[in-house]
Amino acid sequence: MKSAFKKEFKIVATSSPPDLIKVILVGNPNVGKSVIFRLLTGNYVMVSNFPGTTVEVSRGKMRVGDVLYEVIDTPGVNSLIPQSEDEWVACEILLREKPDLIVQVADAKNLRRTLLITSQLVELGIPMVLVLNMIDEAEDRGIEIDAQGISRFFSIPVVETIAIYGKGKKQLLSALANTQRPVNPLPTLYAREKVIQELNGVASPAFLSAEWLAENNRDLTRTLAGYLGEKQLSQLKERQERYHAAGYGNPVKQIGEVRNAMLDEAVASFKKKRRNRFVEEIGGFRKLWVSLLVLGLLLFAWNELGSLLRIATPFTLLRNVVEQKLDASLSANYFGGNLVRSVLLGEKTDKGFYNVVLRSVG
Ligand SMILES: Nc1nc2c(ncn2[C@@H]2O[C@H](COP(=O)(O)OP(=O)(O)OP(=O)(O)O)[C@@H](O)[C@H]2O)c(=O)[nH]1
Numbered sequence: 212m213k214s215a216f217k218k219e220f221k222i223v224a225t226s227s228p229p230d231l232i233k234v235i236l237v238g239n240p241n242v243g244k245s246v247i248f249r250l251l252t253g254n255y256v257m258v259s260n261f262p263g264t265t266v267e268v269s270r271g272k273m274r275v276g277d278v279l280y281e282v283i284d285t286p287g288v289n290s291l292i293p294q295s296e297d298e299w300v301a302c303e304i305l306l307r308e309k310p311d312l313i314v315q316v317a318d319a320k321n322l323r324r325t326l327l328i329t330s331q332l333v334e335l336g337i338p339m340v341l342v343l344n345m346i347d348e349a350e351d352r353g354i355e356i357d358a359q360g361i362s363r364f365f366s367i368p369v370v371e372t373i374a375i376y377g378k379g380k381k382q383l384l385s386a387l388a389n390t391q392r393p394v395n396p397l398p399t400l401y402a403r404e405k406v407i408q409e410l411n412g413v414a415s416p417a418f419l420s421a422e423w424l425a426e427n428n429r430d431l432t433r434t435l436a437g438y439l440g441e442k443q444l445s446q447l448k449e450r451q452e453r454y455h456a457a458g459y460g461n462p463v464k465q466i467g468e469v470r471n472a473m474l475d476e477a478v479a480s481f482k483k484k485r486r487n488r489f490v491e492e493i494g495g496f497r498k499l500w501v502s503l504l505v506l507g508l509l510l511f512a513w514n515e516l517g518s519l520l521r522i523a524t525p526f527t528l529l530r531n532v533v534e535q536k537l538d539a540s541l542s543a544n545y546f547g548g549n550l551v552r553s554v555l556l557g558e559k560t561d562k563g564f565y566n567v568v569l570r571s572v573g
Pocket residue numbers: 238239240241242243244245246247285286287288344345346347348372373374375376
């Protein structure tokens with residue numbers, strides 16, 4: 212009895228349950244979230260409707276070494292300020308599920324739409340990874356993105372993938388294992404803006420929550436109250452009212468303006484439109500051929516005109532130079548010089564040179 216207990220105890224002690232890390236996939240519509248979801252979880256997934264809606268939400272599991280992940284796929288969003296049922300569901304999932312990790316999947320061709328969501332997600336302060344998917348299509352269009360620059364800007368890992376070919380999966384898995392809290396660059400970059408000074412740090416997230424409250428969506432407000440807690444929520448409302456009452460204007464509108472300004476700058480510095488090398492080479496070839504053609508036409512025109520006017524033409528000039536040089540250097544100073552000279556220039560007569568080959572044929 213005693214030894215059986217010991218054995219059982221040992222088994223329990225060595226097989227501790229693996230960590231379950233909750234990952235939520237978020238991103239614009241049609242960017243490859245579901246392809247990445249399947250890439251990570253395989254085919255054993257659970258699909259259900261979000262309560263009270265027909266919006267489908269998929270859940271699956273993934274094991275990497277000892278770590279077990281639960282992965283949740285969400286409907287596409289244009290922004291985290293919801294204007295549609297799909298967008299509202301995505302926000303509700305983010306706030307209700309309290310994920311350990313967020314993976315933003317993005318279409319590398321649409322950097323501005325991507326970074327709008329990134330700038331909203333980083334406010335949540337949840338470790339996240341940005342996946343720049345569809346790199347194949349971006350490359351075809353000559354779009355190059357400074358992934359490292361984006362990574363530094365938000366303090367998040369940025370991974371490039373071609374999900375349909377499974378490219379970048381390894382890098383994504385390694386990024387998931389090495390995430391850290393992101394940094395929201397907005398308050399630092401725009402520290403002088405009154406609205407930033409008024410709301411920064413009042414709640415977490417502060418600016419995004421202000422924007423959510425302004426939507427007057429009862430369900431979302433209730434979920435937000437649960438997420439922030441009553442204290443943070445009332446502080447945030449109070450600050451907004453104070454700001455408005457002091458005559459500074461609509462804080463939510465101004466947050467939107469500051470965010471847009473940041474995005475304009477970010478897109479300008481992280482997106483490079485690469486000049487297509489193939490087109491450049493074709494262009495280079497074309498320039499060379501056009502230059503040669505123009506040069507040929509000019510020489511032809513000079514030659515024709517020179518013959519008519521009995522003045523030196525490029526060919527007579529060239530021949531004179533060649534004749535003089537060769538005649539001088541192929542003089543009979545060395546063995547065979549005369550022979551070479553007569554083969555190249557012909558025999559010298561009173562009228563100049565005439566070719567040996569022609570003479571022999573004639
Ligand atoms: N060329 C290319 N196509 C891709 C890539 N990843 C996904 N796609 C295609 O993009 C389309 C959309 O993929 P989904 O995974 O359904 O996109 P989604 O983000 O889940 O879309 P929603 O759920 O509607 O928001 C599909 O036709 C995919 O085959 C990629 O890396 N390269």
